[in-house]
Amino acid sequence: MPSQEPDHDVIVIGGGSAGCVLAARLTEDTNTRVLLLEAGSAELPEAAADPPAWPSLAASEAGWGDRTVVQQASGAPVALPRGKGLGGSSAINAMVFARGHRTSYDAWSEHGAKGWAFDDLLPYFQLTETAISGAPGRGTAGPLTVAPADRPNEVLLACLDGAAETGQRRARDISGGLEEGFAPVDLNIVAGRRQSAADAYLAPALNRPNLDVVTRATAHRLIFEGMRCVGVEYSVDGRAHTARAVEEVVLAAGTIGSATILQRSGIGSADDLRQAQVEVFHELPGVGRNLHDHPRANLVYQAQRPVPTARNNHGEIMGLLRSAPDANGPDVQIIFIDIPLPNPVAPVTNGFTIGVSPMRPRSRGSLRISSADPYAPPVIDPRYFTDEADIRAVLSGIGTARRIASSSAVSEWGIEEISPGPFASDEDSIADHARRYFGSYCHPVGTCLMGEDEVSVVDSELRVRGLDALRVADGSVIPSIPSSNTNATVYAIAERAADLLRRS
Incomplete structure (x- = not known):
């Protein structure tokens, strides 16, 4: 029989970026008892703290190891890394911390979501950060210390110069959501080490007597009395437990995790x-519909001049x-990346990569469980590049990237494009290469769509429609993906969710 745990006011399921924010903010009220459940470990690999080592983490115990089904565009499955452990994906990602451009939040209201425009989110973005840049609209006292790379890689600075040389705008603060152009992007790196959500938010709260954190806790299903969510069944090391919430249960298990827990709960x-x-x-x-992600096509270059060893996160400058x-x-x-990523044409030992991604993709897919077994992998189908508009956006970006690579600033490195290579010279061949050899940018969103219409899963206050005392507060509620890496937006959603919970 499942063991009965002491009641808490709020149960947060998922100890990733959103869950760490919620646990920290809610327990600032000493009268609010919070239980945080995380399926992964409290201990992460040593490489998690070392910024250049992040590409090794997806295949470690800190990652779930998810893959999509075979994709229509490529005829192959796609790896979809996400974090498993305290800090979630913020503990294994590439540490880019950027808001999407303000225009990309306009679509959030298409399904009736109220109060989630960029200007509505701005105070919550500011709550998350201490932005060293001091740019207008940035936060000055948040838990996350964010700044551009210390001493960017010289090859990436050459690419930035090449962008300016070819007529691209030089932005002051590409991370703030107000500008277009090219600039060094803010990173979650402090004193040469990664700063995850667990580092910035959770660690300072761990000694609070009103916070309980349980790791290696796999959520099986939610518990209801009538239409009210009153708790969760979960297991740790094969032993079943039941936890009850006096006030609310909040799903913060991410785009994959939150939707699958709802489905396993019927x-x-x-x-x-x-x-x-x-x-x-x-x-x-x-539930499980509206799954979408940023796919990324890569141009890989070989250089004659030695590319310096990476000091930061590899992708330090973006446009x-x-x-x-x-x-x-x-x-x-x-995005300019200071290592040659694996490619389908030929191995490159000294070089760099230019990644190109459609930031407002129209392609939509789905997610569903394959059984009630909480350990069975879900069926993930983002349907990348099934909308031709996404290919057109990539073609435009590849054209710009190639012009930058042909600039005098970059040509000083003695470069040769290996992939796609010179044989991909017309739109059809470039598009075919992009469809066949793209990867996930690891930004899945949307499976618990926020809005006020019949297809929405949560309302504008993140409450699951038709049920009581149950909310979702993570990237799964995003109706339409922002035009940048998504982690900064997830932090802001969680900050606002904590505010909504405090006021309920």
């Missing part, structure tokens, strides 16, 4: 639940630009 599309042999408790067809003059905001990101 909440979702009736067809999906029956296919997984789960009894329907509350039909909510939007945000429009794929067409009439676009209603920037919709392409170009």
